[in-house]
Amino acid sequence: MHNLEERVECGEHLAMKALITGITSQDGSYLAEHLLSRGYEVIGLVRPGPLHDANIKHLLDSITIKESSLTNLAFIQSVLRQVKPDEVYNLAAVSNFALYIKDPVGSHDINGNAALVMLEAIRTTNSAIRFFQAGTCQMFGTPITSPQSEQTPYTPVTPYAASKAFAQWMVAQYRTQHKLHASSGILFSHESPRRPPDFVTRKITQAVAKISLGIADELVLGNLDVKRDWGFAGDYVEAMWMINRAKTPDDYVIGSGKSHTVREFLHEAFTAAGITEYERFIKADPALMRTETAVLEADITKIQENLGWRPKTSFKELVRMMVMHDIALLRESL
Amino acid sequence: METKRALITGITGQDGSYLAELLLSKGYEVYGLVRRSSTLSNERIIHIQNQIRLIEGDLGDTSSMIRVLRAAKPHEVYNLAAMSFVKTSFDEPVATGNITGLGVARLLEAVRLVDPTIHFYQASSSEMFGKVRESPQTELTPFHPRSPYGVAKAYGHYISLNYRESYGIFTANGILFNHESPRRGLEFVTRKISHGVAKIKLGFADHIILGNLDAKRDWGFAGDYVDAMWRMLQAQEPSDYVVGTGETHSIREFLEAAFRSAGIDDWQHYVKQDPRFMRPAEVDLLLANPAKAKKELGWEPKTSFGQLVNIMIEYDIDLLTRLPHLGKAAHHH
Numbered sequence: 001m002h003n004l005e006e007r008v009e010c011g012e013h014l015a016m017k018a019l020i021t022g023i024t025s026q027d028g029s030y031l032a033e034h035l036l037s038r039g040y041e042v043i044g045l046v047r048p049g050p051l052h053d054a055n056i057k058h059l060l061d062s063i064t065i066k067e068s069s070l071t072n073l074a075f076i077q078s079v080l081r082q083v084k085p086d087e088v089y090n091l092a093a094v095s096n097f098a099l100y101i102k103d104p105v106g107s108h109d110i111n112g113n114a115a116l117v118m119l120e121a122i123r124t125t126n127s128a129i130r131f132f133q134a135g136t137c138q139m140f141g142t143p144i145t146s147p148q149s150e151q152t153p154y155t156p157v158t159p160y161a162a163s164k165a166f167a168q169w170m171v172a173q174y175r176t177q178h179k180l181h182a183s184s185g186i187l188f189s190h191e192s193p194r195r196p197p198d199f200v201t202r203k204i205t206q207a208v209a210k211i212s213l214g215i216a217d218e219l220v221l222g223n224l225d226v227k228r229d230w231g232f233a234g235d236y237v238e239a240m241w242m243i244n245r246a247k248t249p250d251d252y253v254i255g256s257g258k259s260h261t262v263r264e265f266l267h268e269a270f271t272a273a274g275i276t277e278y279e280r281f282i283k284a285d286p287a288l289m290r291t292e293t294a295v296l297e298a299d300i301t302k303i304q305e306n307l308g309w310r311p312k313t314s315f316k317e318l319v320r321m322m323v324m325h326d327i328a329l330l331r332e333s334l
Numbered sequence: 335m336e337t338k339r340a341l342i343t344g345i346t347g348q349d350g351s352y353l354a355e356l357l358l359s360k361g362y363e364v365y366g367l368v369r370r371s372s373t374l375s376n377e378r379i380i381h382i383q384n385q386i387r388l389i390e391g392d393l394g395d396t397s398s399m400i401r402v403l404r405a406a407k408p409h410e411v412y413n414l415a416a417m418s419f420v421k422t423s424f425d426e427p428v429a430t431g432n433i434t435g436l437g438v439a440r441l442l443e444a445v446r447l448v449d450p451t452i453h454f455y456q457a458s459s460s461e462m463f464g465k466v467r468e469s470p471q472t473e474l475t476p477f478h479p480r481s482p483y484g485v486a487k488a489y490g491h492y493i494s495l496n497y498r499e500s501y502g503i504f505t506a507n508g509i510l511f512n513h514e515s516p517r518r519g520l521e522f523v524t525r526k527i528s529h530g531v532a533k534i535k536l537g538f539a540d541h542i543i544l545g546n547l548d549a550k551r552d553w554g555f556a557g558d559y560v561d562a563m564w565r566m567l568q569a570q571e572p573s574d575y576v577v578g579t580g581e582t583h584s585i586r587e588f589l590e591a592a593f594r595s596a597g598i599d600d601w602q603h604y605v606k607q608d609p610r611f612m613r614p615a616e617v618d619l620l621l622a623n624p625a626k627a628k629k630e631l632g633w634e635p636k637t638s639f640g641q642l643v644n645i646m647i648e649y650d651i652d653l654l655t656r657l658p659h660l661g662k663a664a665h666h667h
Contacts, residue, residue, distance in 0.1 A: 073428060101500065104493065105396055105439045112489065116431050153467065153476025157499065159439075162492035166435060169485040170427070176480070177424060 017041045019083055021070060021114065022091035023063070026194040027134065029055035031089060031237040036062055038241070043083050045070065045092070055194050070114035076121040080129065087130045087244045088122065090115050090167075095136075095160060096198065104159035112163030119174045119182060130244045131182040135168045136161065137229070137255070137296050139186065147229075149299040150186065150251050172251070181249045185240055188255030188298045191318060192233040193325035200262060201230065201322065204269050209326035211281055212273035213334070219281050222288030224263040227295045231256040232313035232321070242307045255298020256311050268319035273327065341408035343367040343393065343441070344415035345386070348517040349457070351378035353412060353560040358385055360564075365406040367391045367415065378517050393437035399444035403452075410567050412455045413441055416487070419521055420461060423483035435486030442497045442505070453504040453567040456494040459487045460511040460552070460578065460620045470623040473509065473574045491574075498572055506566035508559075511578030511622045514642060515556040516649035523585060524553065524646065527592050532650035534604050535596040541604050545611030547589070550582040552622045555637035555645070565631040578622020579635045591640060595647040 018035050022028045023044030032042050036059070044056070048067040053060065066083070069075050070092055093111050094100050100107035115133050122129045140148050141155035156162040167184075174180045195202040200221070210216035231254075239254045270278040303309045313321070340357050344350045345366030354364050364386040368374060376383065391402040393415055403411075416434040417423060423430040438456060445452045463471050464480035479485045491507050498505040518525035523544065530542035554577075562577045593601035627633045637645070 104496070105436065105443050108436055108439055108489075108493075113431060113436065116428055120428050153478075155476070156492050157496070159493060159496050159500070162489055162496060165492065166431070166485060166489040169479050169488065170431070170482070173427070173480070173482055173485060 015039055015041050016087065017043065017083065017085045018087045018089060019043050019045065019079075019085035020089045020091060021045045021118075022093060022134075023065070024052045024054075024056055025091060025093075026055060026192055026196075026233050027190070027237055028091050029059065029194060030192065030234045031091065031240060032056060032059055032063055034234075034237050034241055043085065045079070071109050071117050073117050073121055076117055077125050080121055080125045084126075085129060087132070088118060089132045089134070089240060089244070090118055091134045093134065093160075093164075097158070097160075100158070100160045107159060108163045108166070111160055112166040115167035116170045119170060119180065122180060122182075123174065123178050127178065127180055129181075130249070131171070131174075131180060132240050132244045133167055133171045133182070133184040134240070135184045135186045135251075136164050137186055137188045137253075137298065139165045139168065140296065143296070146295045147257070147297040147299040148186075148253065150253055150302055168251070175249050181244075183243045183246070183249040184251045185236075185243060185254045186251065187236060188229040188231065188253070188296065190231045190233040190236045190254075191322065193322050194233070195322075201265060204262075204265060205319070205322040205326045208269045208273050208275070208323055209330045211278075212275060212327060213330055215330075217281060218283050220283045220285045220288070221262065221266075222285060224266070224282075224284075225261050227259040227261050227297070229255045229257070229259045229297045230265070230315060230318065231311045232318045235311045235313050239303060239307070239309045242309050243303075246307055250306070252303040252307070253298050253300055254303060254309075255300055256315070257298050257300045258315065259295055259297040260315055264315075265319060268316055269323050272320040272323040337361065337363050338410070339363045339365065339406060339408045340410040340412065341365045341367060341402070341406045342412045342414060344413075344457075345388070346375050346378055347414060347418065348378065348515055348519070348556050349414050349513070349560055349563075350412075351382075351517060352515070352557050353414070353563060354379060354382055354386055356560050356564060358382060363387075365389055365408060367393075367402060393433050393440060396440040396443055399441050400448055403444050403448040407449070408452060410453045410455070411441065411445060412457075412563060412567075413438060414457045416457065417483065419519070420481050420483045421521075423481055423486070427482035430482045430486050431489075434483060435489040438490035439493045442494065442503065445503060446497065446501055450501070450503055453572075454494070454497075454506070455563050455567055456490055456505060456507045457563075458491040458494075458507045458509045458574070459484070460509060460622065462488040462491060462509070463620060464618075466618045466620065469619050470580065470621040471509075471576060472623045473576055473626055495574070504567075504572045506569070506572045507574040508563055508566055509574060509576045510559055511552040511554065511576070511620060513554045513556040513559045514646065516646050517556070518646075524588060527585075527589055528643070528646035528650045531592045531596050531598070531647060532654050535598065535651060536654050538654065541606050543606045543608045543611065544585065544589075545608065547586045547605075547607065548584055550584045550619055552578045552580070552582050552620055553588070553639060553642065554579045554635045555642045558635045558637055562627055562631065562633045565633050569631060573630070575627040575631065576622050576624050577627055577633070578624050579639070580622055580624055581639060582619065582621045583639055588643065591643040592647055595644050596651065
């Protein structure tokens with residue numbers, strides 16, 4: 001860590017305050033844990049209505065939850081004046097394909113517009129607040145080069161990715177024009193036991209857990225040769241924090257730097273559960289096949305060199321962690 | 335055959351008015367979307383006001399767009415509405431994102447719900463290239479926008495592409511380079527120059543204040559460019575097209591040509607520079623490669639740079655000559 005600017009903490013009154021949007025998500029919950037462990041006071045913004053607290057139940061006594069619109073500028077300004085955060089992490093997103101493809105306009109409000117509104121609120125209330133925007137490797141669409149770095153052009157091919165590109169470019173705009181400490185992470189796939197089951201990794205680990213306990217005997221998947229750059233979400237939130245603490249704001253690719261096929265993920269998952277002859281459990285469904293063109297693989301040279309960040313959890317460890325978690329979870333419920 | 339109907343958003347703007355004229359000449363029934371306001375800024379369409387139908391609606395509201403499409407039942411929609419002055423977008427980023435960016439998605443969503451066979455034109459912009467990755471720019475050049483206007487246009491471009499690829503809507507994106515005319519707003523540098531030169535020529539003013547004279551642009555005539563828009567919606571397949579001249583000129587060259595056209599040689603005496611008119615982040619060299627539009631649409635610009643400057647100067651001299659009050663007032667000083 002060369003460039004990190006650490007704040008000397010010598011008393012509770014100096015505790016840093018962080019505001020997180022999307023705190024109930026996988027990333028939001030890991031980030032809240034990370035910041036709490038660093039002595040931060042953590043405030044999470046959630047949409048009004050019932051709290052989806054599955055991921056943050058264990059943190060509810062240590063964090064503050066505030067209901068808020070994410071797109072009403074006047075409201076966000078008043079939140080910033082009240083909460084007085086040192087750092088903002090914008091993680092809220094509608095990333096589920098079925099949801100955003102049904103409602104691209106409503107999804108843009110969260111995936112694109114909310115970042116702009118937060119940046120404008122920061123500029124107009126306290127421009128010293130540091131801002132982190134969670135971007136996605138999906139902005140690269142079908143990239144012509146691999147691996148992808150901060151220099152790789154964005155060619156988004158989904159409404160989600162188009163909105164994320166909008167947010168990312170606005171971050172750059174506020175950094176250049178208004179000199180805000182505003183940064184983006186271009187995050188490659190990051191998984192954990194908290195991943196929702198509609199993602200292929202969690203779908204696999206849940207199924208493997210069931211198969212290993214004898215309560216299921218098949219796993220239906222699409223293309224097994226699809227390659228992804230998978231990392232552990234718990235490692236990636238540390239990168240977000242380091243980016244916000246860096247002297248100079250910038251955009252960083254966050255990934256593992258290695259890509260693996262779904263087939264390799266399967267192999268590690270079954271191996272972790274102690275099952276060797278697993279081919280017979282796998283069923284292919286052409287309906288789940290999507291056309292894949294280029295390999296998504298992160299070039300993490302910049303974040304390694306500038307901030308000294310590197311992922312701590314290996315692919316194998318990640319898969320094992322997820323499988324073991326799902327087996328334990330299933331045993332409890334049986 | 336049924337009369338073709340077209341809906342134009344931004345019909346009171348420079349491009350909207352030229353496009354309305356073109357479509358009327360082709361026998362279209364033309365509908366124009368206008369914002370609800372107590373005064374309609376209709377100076378550019380006053381001469382065709384009896385031939386077109388204006389419908390009030392709001393790009394900030396999807397249900398309003400649905401109502402408008404149901405009323406006009408267009409075969410073609412041309413989305414030209416935008417907060418188009420780049421410098422304003424630096425002060426109004428949220429409103430720019432909402433109308434220039436998300437407005438595109440709202441209108442497309444309404445198209446998908448009301449009549450997915452509508453052919454849709456999106457006015458994309460060379461501002462999306464911003465910090466340019468290569469020169470000249472083609473349909474394949476990556477975007478790197480450097481203004482909130484450019485960011486919002488890039489989002490509009492991609493969301494339009496998404497509606498083509500994910501929902502099967504006929505959407506065409508015209509990546510238009512700067513296009514000027516006597517109908518350009520006075521806040522744009524070309525019109526500011528032609529209007530300023532006309533004032534100097536007639537003795538109503540003795541100087542023009544400008545920003546960076548070395549900024550270069552690919553300038554064409556708006557009247558030529560609306561023809562490219564129409565051609566895109568008549569094509570077999572929807573696609574993206576760069577529309578420009580393929581030539582760049584500096585503001586200095588525009589100045590020289592404008593003063594020359596007005597018969598003034600020593601133009602340097604009349605021009606003052608002020609850093610306040612410079613942009614916070616200047617875009618690099620914008621230069622179009624319009625080869626694809628030429629090959630696939632048979633489109634080419636007809637008006638040269640020199641002709642464009644002449645048209646604008648002649649118009650502004652004529653305009654000011656026809657304003658006797660302004661003339662008298664100015665002469666008293």
